[in-house]
Amino acid sequence: MTDFGVLDDSVAICRGVMYGIMPEVRIVDLTHQVTPFSILEGARFLYGATPYYPAGTVFVVVVDPTVGSTRKAIVARSKREQYFVLPDNGLLTLVEQRDGIESIREITNPEWMIGSKLSSTFHGRDIFSPVGAHMARGDDWTKVGPEMAVKNLVRLELKAPTLDERGLKATVIATDGPFGNLVTNIDADDFLNLGYRRGQVVPVTVGDREMKMKFVKTFSDVPVNDPLLYIDSRGHLGLAVNQNSFSAVYGIRPPAELFIPRAGK
Numbered sequence: 001m002t003d004f005g006v007l008d009d010s011v012a013i014c015r016g017v018m019y020g021i022m023p024e025v026r027i028v029d030l031t032h033q034v035t036p037f038s039i040l041e042g043a044r045f046l047y048g049a050t051p052y053y054p055a056g057t058v059f060v061v062v063v064d065p066t067v068g069s070t071r072k073a074i075v076a077r078s079k080r081e082q083y084f085v086l087p088d089n090g091l092l093t094l095v096e097q098r099d100g101i102e103s104i105r106e107i108t109n110p111e112w113m114i115g116s117k118l119s120s121t122f123h124g125r126d127i128f129s130p131v132g133a134h135m136a137r138g139d140d141w142t143k144v145g146p147e148m149a150v151k152n153l154v155r156l157e158l159k160a161p162t163l164d165e166r167g168l169k170a171t172v173i174a175t176d177g178p179f180g181n182l183v184t185n186i187d188a189d190d191f192l193n194l195g196y197r198r199g200q201v202v203p204v205t206v207g208d209r210e211m212k213m214k215f216v217k218t219f220s221d222v223p224v225n226d227p228l229l230y231i232d233s234r235g236h237l238g239l240a241v242n243q244n245s246f247s248a249v250y251g252i253r254p255p256a257e258l259f260i261p262r263a264g265k
Contacts, residue, residue, distance in 0.1 A: 017129040061091055
């Protein structure tokens with residue numbers, strides 16, 4: 001996954017590097033259309049995609065607005081036994097909150113990189129792609145470089161959802177493509193633990209706006225232009241407007257705070 005786009009040869013070059021190290025490697029493109037420089041969007045796509053891939057999968061992610069700076073290049077292993085080859089800039093925030101990160105190594109071994117003189121602007125080619133291919137090939141990942149304390153991982157300032165006697169505090173982390181639905185970091189089970197059932201009207205505070213909307217199965221369960229709560233296709237609570245953009249209608253842009261009280265409170 002990158003924010004490179006596909007108008008030039010950057011993605012093809014990264015793939016070529018991987019094939020040169022492991023010709024039989026199987027590469028799946030999550031997307032190369034991450035909004036340029038949007039670490040939050042890259043973090044959200046990782047959060048959405050990783051549950052559908054098995055243990056041992058290697059995710060190579062290049063959303064790297066400070067490429068060439070002092071930011072670290074790392075390999076991280078999650079508690080789901082998946083590996084992440086990426087810049088240490090917050091991309092793992094949401095995955096860590098859900099899955100946990102058990103160990104990290106900084107990429108320093110030049111034998112796992114390519115080129116006698118590394119580019120200061122194309123680490124996707126020179127560092128992340130070759131390291132990802134070495135990982136996929138089964139090479140000993142401890143050889144990539146020294147261990148780094150998990151507590152030192154760079155994190156986005158996004159609080160994990162918290163549930164207490166009052167209700168659930170969470171975050172709107174994105175909008176859903178061109179439709180303007182709000183994507184939250186609330187898992188379906190956490191929302192249902194509040195005591196709401198489909199068909200009920202739920203009070204919600206999003207940003208500084210207090211609203212009431214129905215919790216329904218799908219968009220057409222409310223009239224056109226009415227707001228609604230639903231469980232999206234990734235298993236998270238979403239906010240939408242039937243046949244309109246919630247973000248545009250109500251002026252909500254991520255990240256935004258969200259609060260839902262317990263049913264009956």
